[in-house]
Amino acid sequence: MKLNDNIVALATPSGAGAIAVIRVSGPDAIHLVAPVFKSKGNKDLREQSSHTLHLGNIVDGERIIDEVLVSVFHGPKSYTGENTIEISCHGSPYIQQEIIQLLIRKGCRSAEAGEFTLRAFLNGKMDLSQAEAVADLISSENQASHQMAMQQMRGGFSNEIQKLRQELLNFASLIELELDFAEEDVEFANREEFKSLVSKIQQVLKRLIDSFAVGNVLKNGIPVAIVGEPNVGKSTLLNALLNEERAIVSEIAGTTRDSIEDEISIGGIGFRFIDTAGIRETEDVVESIGIKRTFEKIGQAQVVLYLFDASRLRHLQPDSERHPAPKDRDVSGSHTPAPTLEQVKVEIGKIKNQFPQKPLVILANKVDQLSTEQIIDLRSQISDLNTISAKTGEGVEELQQKLLQFVNTGELRNNNTIVTNTRHYNALLSALEEINKVQEGLNNDLSGDLLAIDIREALHYFGEITGEITNDDLLGNIFANFCIGK
Template identity: 60%
Template structure:
């Protein structure tokens, strides 16, 4: 990787706008910009203090390209740890390209995706997990995903991992020392303290691994499957939640043949609602494919909304109503059994059509139904409140470390395997030299998370997913 030249990129989205920011980093950033920047106060940029802003013009061959503000960040007090210059110009695409091409012609090169953050990592301004959090922060589109990324970028996850790694490294050093004095049969590492440490590390790794299923859905949106028989109002409910006509609504049963998805943010948490095909016995081949997909989407969901039509008992005698409600209860129990690991909300839709007696009959027959009318948009706020309660965002409120990165999840699992091997070695009284091998491997994996251990391929894969200019 060539990390010693001077790089340039547009730090704001491409296209026209009020302003644009062009970022330059490297040892020649100040001299290159100084050649073409004419301060209105006749200042030389290279003589100015760090973290100062200067008004002037970018001039080439006596031609003024634009009036700009230039901000200086001198090393090491900059994002990358190098000299950084940021040029705020007018947001014309022509002006942006004129300035960038001028500096490329005079010693800069275009930055690769994520190269500014890569340099920040290389220069010790961020560790690897913090650098990855920068990309997550840019991509965050809800309060929850923003909070997870911000916590990681501020070093909460890194500190937890690094503290474990340092404790394990200290004991590893003592065990390695014992191997040097194996003939004297001395013990430098207290086995009782060592056992406590292994138990502590194991518990922390398990907690972090378990948090991934939660952190991943918060980062990408909690998937919520809306299921039920045809024509009970699933598409109407989706439209009511989104406040737009996303799904086709028809009185013809089986209108929804494929899953329809859209996202809504409730109380800072993103939910991905999936309107599915109605569940029923049918000879229609296409509809059967849709029903099969319904079960696939439900299996992938975190929460289930089971919808039934409360109005089917309207104006019926009590015995007939009870029979119908019993059939509905059987379907609810089938879904609850099939997806026993999912949280489920049961909704009695079209409840605005019920009499008080019919309302009470459903309430006394179906367990904890939520009454609403999707068509009349009545009860939607109650549903949103229940979703917030079921999504359990307490871990965020308590500022607990939540893992949302699949690379971290994979490495944590590998580290736990090695810690379990260490524990097995302790339990079976295996020699210290063999235990030391497993400790070294566990240290390796923990180091991969924060970047203590890296390869060029690993860094290339991570930073290739960044936007250019960050």
Template identity: 65%
Template sequence: MIPQETIVALATPSGAGAIAVIRLSGKDAITIASQVFQSVSGKDLSKQKTHTIHLGHIVDPSTGSGQVGKVIDQVLVSIFKGPNSYTGENVVEISCHGSTFIQQQIIQLLLRKGAKMAQAGEFTLRAFLNGKLDLSQAEAVADLIASDNEASHQIAMQQMRGGFSNEIAKLREELLNFASLIELELDFSEEDVEFADRTAFHDLLNRIEFVLKRLIDSFAVGNVIKNGIPVAIVGEPNVGKSTLLNALLNEERAIVSDIAGTTRDTIEDELVINGIGFRFIDTAGIRDTEDHVESIGIKKTFEKIEQAQVVLYLVDGLQLTVNSQLDNFITEIGKIQNQYPQKSLIVIINKRDLLSEETFTAINTRIDNYKAELSTVNRKLFTLFISAKQNIGIEDLKNTLLSFVNTGALRNNETIVTNTRHYDSLLKALEEIQKVKWGLDAGISSDLMAIDIRSALYYFGEITGEVTNDELLGNIFANFCIGK
């Protein structure tokens, strides 16, 4: 049931600022606002047209001398009459000065006039309940607010415009049409007739399966774009890990010194490269130590490697001057690849500017031989020579990191799934579609096939909100900010 109360909340971030916006929504929003607003031109707010803005004062009539009342602030009031508003209801937005005192005075006055405080996400919830947005579009509103790089912003905008919803709705509608024909066959089961063209139905199921698999596969990209790609910088002490982090971020984020074990805890920071967010984690140097605090940091290093999607293994090139050291270096690379086979590994040889050409060639040759061995086990190794201190090779490293992200879908404006709830529903819908395909090929009865079709339709509906419940809505909108 759609709530009838008029709600109010601060729509801009809390705290002092130049301007703050207080939002009212509900059937009495304009009536309540007109009780506390005095136009400079004497207009009656309740009689003004939709999508208009009015200058005046917010006045508390219960205070002040005589009939004048206490003026709280000079404001601009915007009117949006339902259904042509964000929530589909009457909406009033009061733009006042950003003093926290003024904000609270106006909100408390509106509460006394009959409004109630909005819950987290309640404005967007009402937009969903009034059919202004479907559920996936409503969730995209939260993603748009949280987007902090170009890629996540692009995905949220595409979803909010209904790109994902339209794809799912079209598939659901076509499946629903066939489901109706299958159900009709059940009504004439004694007649032994077929209303649904089995060949066309099989083609539809293949098409739905293809689209679902594409959307499911896109989640691997969408999830890291939305949350940032975690990158762990690991290696022995004093190989330049903190210097590399500072070079990547172009600031002195981590303490750098010649003392081994300076970094005893993980340091994290984010960098946006060509619109993609990367979360870099500078870890404690890996070595045997009796220092209790340093050993805790090393333990955390291995925990961060587990959490990372990409591992940057940094080595001091000056330490690789003889064959035995090179062999140990290759052995360490093999250990990391065996221990973390699912992670992308970039081996970085630091201090390129100090390496002789002889040493550079020897390292390169040994790595090339190792790569040739790797090709037989279908593994890749990415290697780069850099100088973190002299900022040599840093751009090559950034380009290598970008190569791990499939940005083709972004460039082609394809639908990318970023929401875990959507991903889960897509997986379940695919499972039911594959059951229907199997049943169609096996020639099972229409009544059994109809059960699986209904299940698939249910999971499609879960995504867009055609199938929902109060618990699901509560979980989704609880994550919104107040005022949205």
């Protein structure tokens, strides 16, 4: 990228709308726009104060393209730190492209992805972690991801890292000073104070590293797998949770052959629900593949919902030939007998044994078809049983509240720094590794020159997070994920 160019891009989503905003930034941004803007009050944009609005027309020679509102920002008091113009025009795609092409002919070039924010970083308007938070903020889809992005964009994470880095840098300077006076055998850096600082840095780094486990799922949505035998109401439950007909519902068992995913926000937290193929013995090749994927999805999920059809359990049916145990017809046309409660318990046990660390919510579905006595009987035989009717919606709200209990939102509620970026997480791990080496060196009374090596490495990883130490490849990877115009 040539960062002294004047760049232009559409800053609002492409397509038709009420208005669109076209952003121009660069050393000559105001001078390039001024000749094609005819103010209603005959004002010259080049003579206008920063942070002012002006009504007029964008013209190409004698042709009026559109009536617009132009915002003027003089650098460094702008988003990019450069002279910036924002043109609010009508949202016609034709008008948008006419204005952009006109400005390109006048000397601008099309902005690359994230180039406005890249210039803001390079001009000192924000550090690298704050710039990355801009992309997170744009893509936030629920309250939790929005709150974490805002906290990071305001500099909460940066300030914490900068403070640690500065304190470590102060001691590093003293250690380096000792090396200049090696022959006098003097000690400028108090080793006991240094040990206390290293211990403090270790604690902060461990807390930030631990927060990544929470931050990553809150940012991307908490995956919840809905599992159970065929035709127990998994797809109906997914539709009830999403409040829309997302999955195909049929009385024929084995309808769902592959997993279906969708996300909703519950209490400001994103949950990604996965409706899986029913678990059972089958000779159907396609269905077998779906069942295999079910277990893969369980492995990827943070929470597992095990659903069974309480209305079909044999022990709840009248023990009479006049009322035979119900059977389900599957996609091949054959019928499967209703399960016993013991069979349900065996399936629950299998999931618990295979995935012992995952929270498991046991759901008895279709309780709208049971009597109060039958529900009480069920609860007495399965501990921690939750009863719902996916069809009527009974118990669905209680299920949503239960899911929220599995989310560690303590740090979020306390507005603590939560790490959500994999690059930051890896840099923190590397910094902690180097700090541990510093501590080991202090405990073994290593010389200052050896301590200085590990301290420099730790400072390097701190600097990588905030962008004080960077390279073109790193910047290219980060800003390539931005949208054009931001």
